[in-house]
Amino acid sequence: MNSTYTGWLLIPTDTGVDLAPGWVRVINGIITEVNTAGFAERVEFGDDSTLILPGLIDCHLHIPQFPVIGAGGLPLLTWLAQVVFPEEAKWADADYAEAVADLAATRLLSVGTVAISAFATVHAEATQRAINVMGRRGLRGFVGQSLMDRECPPELARPAMQLLREAAKLEQCSGIYPIITPRFAISCSPELLHGAGALARKLGQPVQTHLAETRPELERIAELFGDEPYTAIYDRFGLLGPRSLLAHCIYLSPEEQAIINRSGSVAAHCPTANTFLQSGLMNKGAMEQAAVRLALGSDIGGGYERSMVRVARAMVETARIVALESGDAEAVPSAAQAWRMITRGNAEALGLADAGRIEPGVRADLVIARPDPEAFTSPDPLGFLLHAWDDRWITATLLQGDIAHGQIPE
Amino acid sequence: MNSTYTGWLLIPTDTGVDLAPGWVRVINGIITEVNTAGFAERVEFGDDSTLILPGLIDCHLHIPQFPVIGAGGLPLLTWLAQVVFPEEAKWADADYAEAVADLAATRLLSVGTVAISAFATVHAEATQRAINVMGRRGLRGFVGQSLMDRECPPELARPAMQLLREAAKLEQCSGIYPIITPRFAISCSPELLHGAGALARKLGQPVQTHLAETRPELERIAELFGDEPYTAIYDRFGLLGPRSLLAHCIYLSPEEQAIINRSGSVAAHCPTANTFLQSGLMNKGAMEQAAVRLALGSDIGGGYERSMVRVARAMVETARIVALESGDAEAVPSAAQAWRMITRGNAEALGLADAGRIEPGVRADLVIARPDPEAFTSPDPLGFLLHAWDDRWITATLLQGDIAHGQIPE
Structure with a gap:
């Protein structure tokens, strides 16, 4: 036209x-x-x-979670167990997955979102269907098979080698590409994390995962990995780099921020999810001072807000609340900066030079x-x-x- | 029909x-x-x-501020001076006021709001026009002439006696009634506060005002009124009671909460305004423990959100953030409680027995x-x-x- x-x-x-x-x-x-x-x-x-x-761009969301938006208001690990994993288990049925992905595409386009970086589930066929649906609907970006080989319901765990074989076979459809997607270090064995990093390098694919979203998560990480900082784990397994999206990044030491900065990875700020799951408030100003690249995500369905405009508004509101304590009003983004974030800023984070x-x-x-x-x-x-x-x-x-x-x- | x-x-x-x-x-x-x-x-x-x-009910909003929603993101007193007072000064033109009130009615009905308690401006004719417009459009509730005789631009200040005479003459139109509306104790001389309390009793009208919204406001109150607690000032002038709406109520001592509780007054929680103007987070759980009656308001245009559904969502989000620090997850309202607040809860706060x-x-x-x-x-x-x-x-x-x-x- x-x-x-x-x-x-x-x-x-x-x-x-x-x-x-x-x-x-x-x-x-x-x-x-x-x-x-x-x-x-x-x-x-x-x-x-x-x-x-x-068109707006959403740098972190979970396609299977559109049907469970706003449910529970529970802390992350409880919410995963009670709300999310039961819903994601339904993606064993690839037809169901395709229907949910199509619904998600409709909802995304209805709020003006045209590009995404999204999680599917652990199911290979369902993930391929989600890639195909999003691609055929004309969205751009990335959809990844969620890699989990432990610390999740048995029906959602797969042997690491199987997951890596399956993820390697996923195919692009139109503007949607596969992305290496270890869910988070709790649900990935060292073998799986190692394989994921190697696969990303081998296939030249980007990476998305979660990092430092809640305090109980940090405690479990310490039990599983000892003294090694959370961010350093991902670094050791080759999962950081300019094409890596790290969702949440609330609880990071200056040393970890420096690791992210050196790697060129992007922290995907998810302000609505961070309050809904009572995870905490990400200090955007501190991340900027540490020169960490930032993007913004709805994190549907830990986040409840499908419109990236209102996610951007929530980013500004979170910064205002953080500034209430810090007294640093300069750290509050302007409306212009918020608009830039959900257009060109997020496009740059996804490496889409002709978007936003x-x-x-x-x-x-x-x-x-x-x-x-x-x-x-x-x-x-x-x-x-x-x-x-x-x-x-x-x-x-x-x-x-x-x-x-x-x-x-x- | x-x-x-x-x-x-x-x-x-x-x-x-x-x-x-x-x-x-x-x-x-x-x-x-x-x-x-x-x-x-x-x-x-x-x-x-x-x-x-x-139909939804909004217990605190400013009709003249619909054209300046989302402007500035400044602290309260600066925002009043730079954004609000210049806009309210335009209500010297009653035709302009009527047009803005009609716009506000359209916007309110479009988000499902059917009853309000609202501020107009200091202008008597403009206030009467706003009452008439809201009444003719079929909304119910209260619209009041904003009483100010000091600490505001000269074109918005009126002698106390003039204001009290004018406010006494305002007339109901259909379901919209006048309400005694001293803006807040900073902009009202003791004479005006005294007269406002007396007028409310004489006419049997309810009262709405602002209370303890920001720390700089508390400092100015202390300069103007000495050691007397902010809430006690309103109490002394007869402005508290079961038909009094006190907007914000963020910074109250237990003694002040007890005064409000004894008087039966209602605290109108305005979560979106409280973050937009970086005023602070009202601790809803603490207010409930003090048995203070609560209502919810959009506080347009200190608040930016016209939909009471999303104001209710912001109430829940604010409670989640407060709980992050307090650890008291029980204080977070359920979705059912949030829905009740913007329907029957707010109706009870306004004394509308057959609404909500x-x-x-x-x-x-x-x-x-x-x-x-x-x-x-x-x-x-x-x-x-x-x-x-x-x-x-x-x-x-x-x-x-x-x-x-x-x-x-x-």
């Missing part, structure tokens, strides 16, 4: 975002022209109440919205849009210029 | 809510029959994916919604609905059985 859209363009920059009246020309699924000199007339869609933003941007040559993965008009006359439009975000504003989510959710009125 | 609606009924009880398949019969704007023995067939609207809940309920004889102020179907098959439907709430689910908001927002398909 070749089209021109006009409205307020939310354009990520090196440090934040600009909001400017303009228009975007899309030809064959690619943005070919961006003009910020004012609204255009007589174009396919848009006016001075329209908002055009890059509005500029010539990138894919036309866009969200077209019609916010409450007072947003644009408010003293702080980016703050209004971030804080009062209403998914009813979303007119359509476009993937390569085609409508993947909603509709564009004639 | 006489109609029958079927679906999952969210029915507030003494301690929480029940979620049961059933139907509701509405005749002449009143619920005449409630049946929870299963879904009905061949009725006007609804099925097993429909949710029917009482689904039972024969009460007004048919209802929200009809069609949530994502997986909500009802999830292990915790009330938790799913609370945490994943999407305003796109709202089919219609009914006031006395008539559609005030949305539409009911034929």
